[in-house]
Amino acid sequence: MARFFVSPDDIQNGEILLTGENAQHGKVLRLQPGELIDVCDGMGYDYRCAVQEIDNKTIRVSILEKMESQNEAAVRASVYISFPKADKLEHIIQKATELGAYEIVAFPSARCVSRPDEKSLNKKAERWQKIAHSAAEQSGRGRVPQILILPSYAKALERATKADKAILFYEAERSVTLKMALENSTFSSISLMTGPEGGLEAREVEQAREAGLEICTLGRRILRCETAPLCALSAVMFASGEF
């Protein structure tokens, strides 16, 4: 069955209006009145709908049933990444969305080689959100992860520690593994933080420890800044019973 992603604003009075690309896509599929489709609000709900009316630019459908999406992860994993170069950030957003991240949070740290300026940030944020949207759609998710930009490392630490568990991965950590950090604990939300290309400074790692994050290793091999968050997220999804 065809599945469409809409904005929650498009859902009103038991009806949903497909517009723009969605309407075009519906026409390519040659949807007919009466036909059933699924519509996802990107916020965790799916709607089984029947096509009502097709006109030039829109398709109006009526909601038959509202269902909680079955494709969201049980654990809310927030991916905290210190700004890498733009193409890597986009890569992380796409892959972390596929892998089931609840949200993706980017923040600056001392050794960031790339930090978008205020001016270009709005435009970029829009682009990043679109990448998440498209990856959520393709991977069959029920929710589009939000892409958040924080102004400082301190703010990132503060926010990350609000989850049930908060972990910073650091290549110089040797003894504490992610497995140790997850063992014998239950959590429904977790923050997974990683550094930029040049790594985090030792004082930043101490700052994180003081803020309440656990410092863990991702193994003896040095992972690139775009590999580490996806490796950690895959492991957490596995550990929390997703696959």
Next chain:
Amino acid sequence: MARFFVSPDDIQNGEILLTGENAQHGKVLRLQPGELIDVCDGMGYDYRCAVQEIDNKTIRVSILEKMESQNEAAVRASVYISFPKADKLEHIIQKATELGAYEIVAFPSARCVSRPDEKSLNKKAERWQKIAHSAAEQSGRGRVPQILILPSYAKALERATKADKAILFYEAERSVTLKMALENSTFSSISLMTGPEGGLEAREVEQAREAGLEICTLGRRILRCETAPLCALSAVMFASGEF
């Protein structure tokens, strides 16, 4: 300490000759006679060496100690991927090497959209091996994973099942998780197989099951063909105690 990757052939009679890029790199580092360096043979051994002689194009070093590399994973994980498009294959080779794959095996399957022809294969294989070499070096591995090309899906199945465990990930599998497949079993080698962009055909999955592979899910979200093998590899590394 500087670390160099050489071919095992360059190691003879207690001495190693650094040539080409290695020699250039040594000169950039301004190595001096007597200085200590580490040399890795890419086969799992590191050599602590002292610089002997520096001439125009080569650096001769003598071996002080041969040590087993500490950075290799305890479990030998072989990544079996059905040919994706070229850029994705290169991405998988780079990332799987970082993540600790023992070897990477590419093979054709029914729905492959991209399959290198015989003619270009040698050139490509050389390029792929170089990518693995460079990723191994950067991530501090002691071994360069071999990139193998198999001529058929049947050959891939046959080879994959020679490991202690062999798993095929299939998006239509719902009940058997990787966790179930790994539980209560010890293994020192594992094959992780995934399909191409268009997925594997149902009959190919049956063929794999008959050959002895376990069929598992990677969760309810559909992963792209370049995401699935890296997600599986990350989870296996986590499950086998690497981090």
